[in-house]
Amino acid sequence: MIAIDVKNLTKKFDQFVAVDDISFQVEKGGIFAFLGPNGAGKSTVIKMMTTILYPTDGSIFINNYNIHNEKSEVRKSIGVIFQDHTLDDELTAYENLYYHSALYKIPERIRREKIDDMLHYVGLLDRKNDLVRTFSGGMKRRIEIARGLLHSPTILFLDEPTLGLDVQTRAFLWNYIKKINEEQGITIFFTTHNMEEVENIATKIAIIDKGRILSQGTSKEIKKATKTKTLENAFLTLTGYGIREQSADK
Amino acid sequence: MNSALVVMWHRQIKSYFRNRQRLAVTLVQPSLFLIAFRFGIGGMFEQSGRGNYIQFLIPGIVGMTILMSSTMGGMSLIWDKQFGFLKETLVAPVSRTSLLFGRCLGGATTSFVQGLIVLFLGFSMGFRIINWGLFPLALIVMFTIALLFNLLGTSIASKFDDMHSFPAIMNFMVMPMIFISGALFPTDGFPPVIKFLVKINPFTYCNHLLKYSMGSAALHSILLDIAVIVIIVSILGSLGTYFFNKMET
Ligand SMILES: Nc1ncnc2c1ncn2[C@@H]1O[C@H](COP(=O)(O)OP(=O)(O)O)[C@@H](O)[C@H]1O
Ligand SMILES: [Mg+2]
Numbered sequence: 298m299i300a301i302d303v304k305n306l307t308k309k310f311d312q313f314v315a316v317d318d319i320s321f322q323v324e325k326g327g328i329f330a331f332l333g334p335n336g337a338g339k340s341t342v343i344k345m346m347t348t349i350l351y352p353t354d355g356s357i358f359i360n361n362y363n364i365h366n367e368k369s370e371v372r373k374s375i376g377v378i379f380q381d382h383t384l385d386d387e388l389t390a391y392e393n394l395y396y397h398s399a400l401y402k403i404p405e406r407i408r409r410e411k412i413d414d415m416l417h418y419v420g421l422l423d424r425k426n427d428l429v430r431t432f433s434g435g436m437k438r439r440i441e442i443a444r445g446l447l448h449s450p451t452i453l454f455l456d457e458p459t460l461g462l463d464v465q466t467r468a469f470l471w472n473y474i475k476k477i478n479e480e481q482g483i484t485i486f487f488t489t490h491n492m493e494e495v496e497n498i499a500t501k502i503a504i505i506d507k508g509r510i511l512s513q514g515t516s517k518e519i520k521k522a523t524k525t526k527t528l529e530n531a532f533l534t535l536t537g538y539g540i541r542e543q544s545a546d547k
Numbered sequence: 548m549n550s551a552l553v554v555m556w557h558r559q560i561k562s563y564f565r566n567r568q569r570l571a572v573t574l575v576q577p578s579l580f581l582i583a584f585r586f587g588i589g590g591m592f593e594q595s596g597r598g599n600y601i602q603f604l605i606p607g608i609v610g611m612t613i614l615m616s617s618t619m620g621g622m623s624l625i626w627d628k629q630f631g632f633l634k635e636t637l638v639a640p641v642s643r644t645s646l647l648f649g650r651c652l653g654g655a656t657t658s659f660v661q662g663l664i665v666l667f668l669g670f671s672m673g674f675r676i677i678n679w680g681l682f683p684l685a686l687i688v689m690f691t692i693a694l695l696f697n698l699l700g701t702s703i704a705s706k707f708d709d710m711h712s713f714p715a716i717m718n719f720m721v722m723p724m725i726f727i728s729g730a731l732f733p734t735d736g737f738p739p740v741i742k743f744l745v746k747i748n749p750f751t752y753c754n755h756l757l758k759y760s761m762g763s764a765a766l767h768s769i770l771l772d773i774a775v776i777v778i779i780v781s782i783l784g785s786l787g788t789y790f791f792n793k794m795e796t
Contacts, residue, residue: 349637350795372640383631387562399554400639444635 298325299358300452300484301346306355308341308508315341317508318355323486323501325451328478330499331488332532335541338508339488340380343456346486347377360451373401376445380456380488382437386430390421390440393429394447401448415443418473435466442470446477453477455487459494471498492529502528504535511535551641552649559623559653573619577612577665584608584731585672597733602677605669606685606761607730610754613662613693614725618717620654621700625713634796643791651701651787655693662689677762685760691776692753698783705790724750729758749779 301323308316316338323329331339344350346357348368356363362370384393394412403411416422419439429437438458445453455474459467475498477483489495495502496516503513512519512535516528523531564570581604589600597603627633636646666674676682700717707713727734727741728750737745745751756772759765 344796347638349634369640372638375638377634377638379631379634381631383633383635385558385562385627385632385635386630387565388558392561396554396558397635397639400551400636400641402640 299323300325300327300360301329301486302356302358302361303342303346304356306342306345306357307353308338308345308350309353315508316345316352319505319508319510320355321503321510321513323484325484326478326482328474328485328487328498328500330495330502331486331505332490332492332495332502332528333488333505334490334536336507337505339505340456341508342505343377343379343454343486343488347375347454348372373448374451376448376450376453378438378441378445378453378455378458380460382434382441384429384437384440384444387428389426389428390416390432391425393440394444397444397447403448411447415447416440419443420469435462438462438466438470442473446483450483452484452486455485457488457490459489459491467494474498492527492532496528504532506536551636551639551645552652555636555646555649556653556656559620559650560656562623563653563657573612573616573661574664576615577608577661578668580611580731581605581608581665581668581672588732592732601669601673602675603733603758603763604731605666605672605674606758606763607728607754608669609662609666609689609761610692610728610730610750610757611725612665613658613689614696614750614753615721616658616661617654617693617696618700618721619714620651620658620697621702621704621717622713623654624650624701624704625707625710628708628796629710637794637796643794644788647698647701647787647791648784651694651697654697654701655690658693658697659690662693675762681760681762685757688753688757688760691780692757695749695753695776695780695783698780698787702783702787702790705787705794724748727751728754730754749775752776 299322303322304320306316306319307314319342331342333339341350345352346359346364348364348371359371360374362374364371391412394415395408398408398412413422416425419442421436421439424436429440432440459470462470471494474485478485501514502516502519504511504519512522512531514522519531520526520528523534525531525534584604585601592600592603624633703716704713725731727745728748729745730750734742734745752772752775755766756769756776759769
């Protein structure tokens with residue numbers, strides 16, 4: 298079963314080609330990583346797969362739904378954690394999750410319990426009535442994970458989920474992701490430029506730079522194809538040694 | 548709470564009242580206008596035999612309050628873009644139309660409440676409703692004006708990303724709309740060019756209908772006002788829906 302099917306995807310911003318004719322597939326229940334330097338086009342691809350940015354060309358099927366004309370079905374079946382925070386700072390953790398549950402039409406009678414359960418899983422039940430404004434970056438991320446999973450999606454997208462988090466929160470987050478992947482079979486798609494995360498977590502990897510996929514497969518396959526010993530060396534061999542500027546996500 | 552429209556409406560109201568500072572600012576400004584105009588040109592107005600200035604001014608100030616706070620309703624969309632919450636709503640399985648109208652009805656509700664507060668301030672300054680039979684119309688008009696300018700502000704905001712240029716543009720539009728609408732002082736002494744601007748100013752018709760519904764004599768048929776307001780709300784509603792459907796992030 299294929300959960301994500303992307304074919305010949307292209308995105309141009311005016312003349313600039315941010316995503317250049319890429320294709321890949323993600324198996325249901327798999328953990329797929331997009332590994333690429335800053336500005337590679339990772340966020341742009343995630344935004345197109347999650348229906349908030351329109352492709353210039355190519356096709357995307359999410360759970361066999363076409364993102365062009367079955368947006369609603371696509372949206373119902375996915376959970377998304379964007380690169381930048383998307384919580385309402387002026388609301389409490391509980392209120393953020395409550396509005397989410399209402400937008401996703403989770404039956405009213407199970408909302409409270411479900412929200413409390415999710416907050417418990419991410420260890421923030423005791424902070425549920427605090428304004429998100431008072432939370433650290435790591436806590437906000439945990440709330441976002443709770444929110445992204447609240448409506449029981451079958452695919453979870455995470456765009457550089459551990460950027461700026463401390464070691465403990467990172468460890469917690471990946472353990473949790475692994476757990477929901479194993480126990481509930483949720484398909485995971487994440488982006489990062491951290492080799493370790495990819496090597497430890499992902500079952501399949503695509504190395505992306507300048508809008509193109511340079512290599513894809515398992516870590517082993519990529520190392521073999523590039524005749525390198527570590528994923529880091531494979532990455533550098535493929536993407537070169539030039540330094541990339543960090544740009545704010547739009 | 549099950550439809551996206553209600554969710555967004557609820558959220559807009561909640562975040563509005565949670566931000567005390569914003570609430571204070573949007574009430575202080577009209578109060579200052581009220582005092583300045585009351586004592587600044589009230590005497591002149593009454594000397595020229597136009598009747599009681601408070602009776603003239605209060606509906607205008609109420610309209611102004613609603614206009615100013617409504618266009619700023621678009622600001623919350625800019626904030627949501629900036630701080631990310633917009634993405635959470637755009638990626639949700641709900642129609643963009645309900646997101647737009649939920650936001651705008653929420654904004655309209657808070658603007659309406661502010662208009663009411665200023666109206667009560669007016670009562671304390673001696674304003675009287677002469678015909679209570681028309682008062683329900685006044686409330687409907689207040690809410691409709693609030694919706695109209697929330698749609699305007701939000702539609703424009705959907706095209707802007709910048710926290711600084713949006714308020715500047717809004718101020719640039721709103722201030723002239725207020726001054727050449729007849730809300731605060733009569734427009735009959737204006738030169739022809741400005742009189743023409745008065746005629747094409749949508750707020751002129753909002754103000755006229757509001758003044759009429761609060762007891763002023765009509766200067767033209769209120770059917771014209773109603774027609775103008777209904778047409779503009781429909782146009783802005785369709786335009787806003789179009790922009791929201793196209794919105795990417
Ligand atoms: N809305 C936009 N308009 C113009 N250029 C954009 C826009 N969004 C992204 N880009 C450009 O597209 C490229 C890929 O960006 P992005 O997908 O954010 O990279 P990544 O997430 O891999 O760091 C970058 O060069 C970025 O500047
Ligand atoms: Mg990115």
